[in-house]
Amino acid sequence: MLRCIDVSKEFGGLKALRDVNFTVKNGEITGLVGPNGSGKSTLLNVISGVYKPDSGKIEFLNEDISKLPPHQICYRGITKTSQTVQSFPDMTALQNVQLGALFGRKTETNPNDRATELLGFVGLDKDKFNVPAKKLNVIELRRVQLARALATSPKLLLLDELLTGLTPKESDEAIALVKCINKQGVTVLIVEHIMRVIMGLCDRVAVLHHGEKICEGKPREVCNDENVINVYLGKKFCFDEEL
Ligand code: ADP
Numbered sequence: 395m396l397r398c399i400d401v402s403k404e405f406g407g408l409k410a411l412r413d414v415n416f417t418v419k420n421g422e423i424t425g426l427v428g429p430n431g432s433g434k435s436t437l438l439n440v441i442s443g444v445y446k447p448d449s450g451k452i453e454f455l456n457e458d459i460s461k462l463p464p465h466q467i468c469y470r471g472i473t474k475t476s477q478t479v480q481s482f483p484d485m486t487a488l489q490n491v492q493l494g495a496l497f498g499r500k501t502e503t504n505p506n507d508r509a510t511e512l513l514g515f516v517g518l519d520k521d522k523f524n525v526p527a528k529k530l531n532v533i534e535l536r537r538v539q540l541a542r543a544l545a546t547s548p549k550l551l552l553l554d555e556l557l558t559g560l561t562p563k564e565s566d567e568a569i570a571l572v573k574c575i576n577k578q579g580v581t582v583l584i585v586e587h588i589m590r591v592i593m594g595l596c597d598r599v600a601v602l603h604h605g606e607k608i609c610e611g612k613p614r615e616v617c618n619d620e621n622v623i624n625v626y627l628g629k630k631f632c633f634d635e636e637l
């Protein structure tokens with residue numbers, strides 16, 4: 395579905411991505427992991443058009459999207475939730491999600507119904523639906539951001555640290571939510587630090603280190619890779635114990 399070919403991105407001499415080759419298969423949940431500063435968010439930003447790659451190419455459904463602006467990429471079916479939550483602060487939760495429902499459509503039968511349904515689906519309390527985004531806490535805003543992303547009806551959903559700051563119970567709910575989204579036919583690329591989450595959720599995992607992809611494969615293969623253990627995991631991840 396998505397193919398990154400030799401993608402590089404530099405910020406004033408700092409190589410955030412170096413010749414990254416990476417694919418996402420239709421229907422799967424792909425995990426992206428790596429130490430802080432390894433380029434995970436940059437890769438999602440390059441895929442979604444927030445940044446243009448300095449070199450290399452990104453193909454989505456066999457079309458070169460590397461030079462398209464974010465709204466054109468979104469229109470083609472890629473939507474991202476940001477690591478740093480973003481909202482329209484003076485608009486209510488519902489209005490924020492309605493924007494997603496209206497995006498790219500000349501007529502939307504009922505954006506209000508769609509937004510209401512999605513805010514319920516992501517688990518925002520009903521009494522928060524009409525509260526301005528600036529009055530919501532970061533966890534509530536993350537739910538709004540996810541609902542707004544889903545409202546654009548993505549084919550590929552990019553999730554950047556969606557679960558950060560959640561309690562274990564909330565994390566489990568979020569994992570179930572991502573699985574449910576995927577079962578409804580949305581392909582997912584997720585950046586996440588908690589290995590338990592990645593291992594329980596992902597069909598395949600790629601590991602970035604200093605902007606380079608150092609490993610890619612099934613979760614178990616990646617966990618047993620010496621290089622990944624050395625630079626990222628620190629110790630062997632024990633599947634059966636920690637799941
Ligand atoms: P990760 O998400 O894996 O923690 P990032 O992709 O955010 O890593 O960052 C990779 C590197 O690129 C870091 O060294 C970071 O400081 C740098 N970087 C990211 N975005 C920018 C930017 N907009 N301007 C300058 N440097 C950036």
Ligand code: MG
Pocket residue numbers: 434435436477
């Ligand atoms: Mg990041």
